[in-house]
Amino acid sequence: MVDLKPEFLQKALEVLGDGLLVLNPAGEVVYANPAASRILPLLKGILDRDSCPPREGAFEREVLDPRQGPRYLLARCHRFREGEGEFAILLLTDITDHRRKDRELQEAKERLAYMATHDPLTDLPNRRLFFDRLDHAIARAKRYGHKVALLFLDLDGFKALNDRFGHPFGDKVLKEVASRIRSCVRRSDTVARLGGDEFAVVLDGLRDERGALLVEKRIRKALAEPLMIDGEEVLLEISMGMGFYPLSGEDPEALLREADSAMYREKRRKKGYLKGKFLN
Numbered sequence: 001m002v003d004l005k006p007e008f009l010q011k012a013l014e015v016l017g018d019g020l021l022v023l024n025p026a027g028e029v030v031y032a033n034p035a036a037s038r039i040l041p042l043l044k045g046i047l048d049r050d051s052c053p054p055r056e057g058a059f060e061r062e063v064l065d066p067r068q069g070p071r072y073l074l075a076r077c078h079r080f081r082e083g084e085g086e087f088a089i090l091l092l093t094d095i096t097d098h099r100r101k102d103r104e105l106q107e108a109k110e111r112l113a114y115m116a117t118h119d120p121l122t123d124l125p126n127r128r129l130f131f132d133r134l135d136h137a138i139a140r141a142k143r144y145g146h147k148v149a150l151l152f153l154d155l156d157g158f159k160a161l162n163d164r165f166g167h168p169f170g171d172k173v174l175k176e177v178a179s180r181i182r183s184c185v186r187r188s189d190t191v192a193r194l195g196g197d198e199f200a201v202v203l204d205g206l207r208d209e210r211g212a213l214l215v216e217k218r219i220r221k222a223l224a225e226p227l228m229i230d231g232e233e234v235l236l237e238i239s240m241g242m243g244f245y246p247l248s249g250e251d252p253e254a255l256l257r258e259a260d261s262a263m264y265r266e267k268r269r270k271k272g273y274l275k276g277k278f279l280n
Helices: 006-015 034-042 096-117 127-144 158-165 167-182 209-224 252-279
Strands: 019-023 029-032 057-065 069-082 085-094 147-156 190-195 198-206 227-229 232-234 237-245
Touching (some): 096 127, 127 237, 127 252, 147 158, 147 209, 167 190, 167 209, 167 227, 198 209, 209 237, 237 252
Antiparallel strands (some): 019 029, 057 069, 069 085, 147 198, 190 198, 227 232
């Protein structure tokens, strides 16, 4: 082993990228290399001698840089005795970039998970999340003796609206419809877009069917109000059906089939009414 001269060791400490501090038994800094001196004003929460682990070890600290915002330091602590006192050496590594990358990666994962379960146009739950929410609602209803209602609706003549004004116009209509439906339900309920102009509403924790009928009435009233899209007044016609747990079935598919059938029965009644009206 080569016996290094003190001036060589001093030079090594000066060029060291990590900060190195030596604290005396009173917790006072008796040595700071240049890297540590640059961040010394930020280290008030770290320089307490008790902030080191009882024995050798590492810990992380967040410090606030007035110019750069939060920074994250990894501190490795080593204690040694000198004379009658115990000194501490702190090696400080800036891990801010690693923490930011970790956070960005986590945020990206959360965005992907959100995109996988939500409709990008209306920001409503998509079909996948809808079935998951409905399945959980039925499970709670079985456990606590509640009822669940499923409303299923679509917009009559939406294809003709798209053909006349174009898809960007139709997208704005769908976003407004989603907003109006959401305004008619509780935060605990689920409004989903299943695709195209089809929407579904899961009403959870109902005592009886009357609560669902009131929500249905509110939705019909909200969507009967004219929409103003790009200066055009749009009057919507909707068809809606309803399924109930346990009356309509005890699984999500059964409730959706019942609500879908009820919706199409309403749609056929409308067509029959219009046909009779024009024939007379």
